[in-house]
Amino acid sequence: MDAGNGTLAELQRHVTLGELDAIVLSHYHPDHTADMYPFFFEQLLAQRPPVRVFTPPGVRARLGSLIGDDSRARFDELIDWREVAADSTFEVGPLRFETFDAAHSAPNNTLRVSDGARTLCFSGDTGPNEHLARAARDADLFLCEASWTNEQSGIMAPIHLTAGEAGAAARAAGAARLMLTHIWPVNDLDTMRAQASETFGAGIELALETETTKV
Ligand SMILES: [Zn+2]
Ligand SMILES: [Zn+2]
16 A cells, blocks of 8 residues: 555565555555556566556546656556545455545545454545544554644644544544554654554554564
8 A cells, every 4th residue: 555755665575566466545645656656667677467556536647647658558558547536445355445535635545454354444644534433443453644743733734643633533443553654754753652642542553664563
């Protein structure tokens, strides 16, 4: 899920690109999609069959606009684009995905993923909204964005969450575990952890590069 800069290299520590069944993008912003370009050129050079990429409507056109005219047709052929609006479901192998609307500056699908036994919710980018509690209800793991510290609340329009808001959303949803991601790079991780833990009511985890976790 999501393909921001650096993710393609990190992903290959775990699987080869030929093993990928699908990519799911929350929204088109570059910090969530930049590595779709090296992925596309890998597809092209390796002559692999198309890979399904699930996105909110309009993402293919946005990303395609940066592809050169000489490769544009291949960008549409080698990626099997599947546009999925909010309140939809789709399946990838044993995984069932549900999409939920969000409060962001671009259409963002908050994703609920289940294999029938365990459930992961990934917020994508969002401010506080009424769909989060439903998307993350009773999730085994809620991977939730928290861009800001509580003190940065109001720094911009409410299109991202503070650590305290992320903790409150996870508690309202009844999520078993909360892991923060999308932390603004200059923010202090201990502060983010403490503020999210306070509203969540339990210890939380941070998504860090090179670390792995199990749902
Ligand atoms: Zn965004
Ligand atoms: Zn983002």
